[in-house]
Amino acid sequence: MSASAGPRPLRSDVAAQRVGRPLSRYGAPVSAEDEAAAHIGEVRRFYDRNTARFTGLGQGGASIHRAVYGPGVRSQAEAFHHVEDRLLDLLPAIRGGVPARVVDLGCGVGGSLLHLAGRRPDLIAEGLTISGTQAALAGPLVARAGLADRVRVREGDFGSPPPDLRDHDLAFSIEAFVHGPDPAGYLRAAAGMLRPGGLLAICDDWLTARGAAAAGRDARRVMDFRAGWRIGSLLTVAQAVEVAAGTGFAPVMDDDLTPYLELGRPRDRAVAAMVAVTRPFRPRGEYWRSLAGGDALQQCLRRGLVAYRLLVLRRAVESR
Numbered sequence: 001m002s003a004s005a006g007p008r009p010l011r012s013d014v015a016a017q018r019v020g021r022p023l024s025r026y027g028a029p030v031s032a033e034d035e036a037a038a039h040i041g042e043v044r045r046f047y048d049r050n051t052a053r054f055t056g057l058g059q060g061g062a063s064i065h066r067a068v069y070g071p072g073v074r075s076q077a078e079a080f081h082h083v084e085d086r087l088l089d090l091l092p093a094i095r096g097g098v099p100a101r102v103v104d105l106g107c108g109v110g111g112s113l114l115h116l117a118g119r120r121p122d123l124i125a126e127g128l129t130i131s132g133t134q135a136a137l138a139g140p141l142v143a144r145a146g147l148a149d150r151v152r153v154r155e156g157d158f159g160s161p162p163p164d165l166r167d168h169d170l171a172f173s174i175e176a177f178v179h180g181p182d183p184a185g186y187l188r189a190a191a192g193m194l195r196p197g198g199l200l201a202i203c204d205d206w207l208t209a210r211g212a213a214a215a216g217r218d219a220r221r222v223m224d225f226r227a228g229w230r231i232g233s234l235l236t237v238a239q240a241v242e243v244a245a246g247t248g249f250a251p252v253m254d255d256d257l258t259p260y261l262e263l264g265r266p267r268d269r270a271v272a273a274m275v276a277v278t279r280p281f282r283p284r285g286e287y288w289r290s291l292a293g294g295d296a297l298q299q300c301l302r303r304g305l306v307a308y309r310l311l312v313l314r315r316a317v318e319s320r
């Protein structure tokens with residue numbers, strides 16, 4: 001899709017959700033940078049407060065992402081690792097003495113890193129999470145898995161990563177990219193973390209052309225998803241590819257995984273009913289908001305407004 005055919009791409013959702021530019025307490029306009037920083041702070045607080053719920057109540061253990069029943073998946077455990085297994089296929093083959101290096105941008109408590117490092121004995125795996133609580137939880141998980149010499153999780157912003165994160169074969173984000181308010185900044189930072197020719201894999205929810213053109217109740221569904229899930233930017237794949245081209249990336253793969261998601265499970269229907277019954281009372285709690293956002297996302301996925309896709313980009317050999 002050409003940029004002119006789609007929605008205005010790069011205005012972040014953080015800005016899009018506000019009417020006009022907000023004012024500071026002293027009446028001065030708030031800068032885009034301040035808005036982005038406030039959004040990132042909100043995402044951090046959300047995961048600091050709710051990670052125990054996700055890892056405790058969810059069915060994925062240390063995985064804070066959806067199960068994907070892709071081809072060959074035979075169990076729920078495999079479904080929670082299907083995307084990571086796809087990432088393993090992207091890594092260079094084991095080379096005598098040369099470790100493969102991966103970095104997970106938005107790594108939660110390190111579930112994906114543990115899975116990858118457990119399957120590739122030559123892997124050096126780094127992770128960044130904006131949540132200090134998640135980083136603290138990851139340490140003991142990594143130690144218990146006996147992988148502390150090869151897996152490290154740090155608190156940090158994937159938009160301004162520590163300078164020592166360089167020369168990776170693969171950078172990836174699973175359900176984290178959409179939280180970032182600055183897609184171009186994320187892509188620039190990712191390019192800096194990769195070796196020339198290295199790959200960036202982003203598995204996330206993407207706006208479809210239909211979602212971008214949505215009006216009325218469908219537009220409301222997209223807005224509810226954005227607000228409830230602390231979305232910083234919701235792009236179409238075409239928009240992301242266009243921004244990525246400006247930071248030295250070319251697309252190598254774009255797979256629609258939406259058909260492999262579980263939609264409309266009994267628990268999803270129970271959440272939908274609970275959200276519908278309680279919405280008139282305008283609940284303000286952040287966990288309610290995230291449930292309402294999840295319900296809106298289910299509707300968006302079913303109605304083709306949003307798609308869950310694995311996008312893989314290659315950093316140009318001559319870029320930087």
Ligand SMILES: C[S@@+](CC[C@H](N)C(=O)[O-])C[C@H]1O[C@@H](n2cnc3c(N)ncnc32)[C@H](O)[C@@H]1O
Pocket residue numbers: 040043047062063064065105106107108109110111112128129130131134156157158159173174175176177179180
């Ligand atoms: C839905 S969780 C996914 C976690 C992990 N990828 C997984 O699949 O288990 C979203 C993750 O994105 C991280 N995140 C969001 N914004 C971030 C940012 N600006 N920098 C680093 N991590 C961020 C959160 O801390 C959280 O770990």
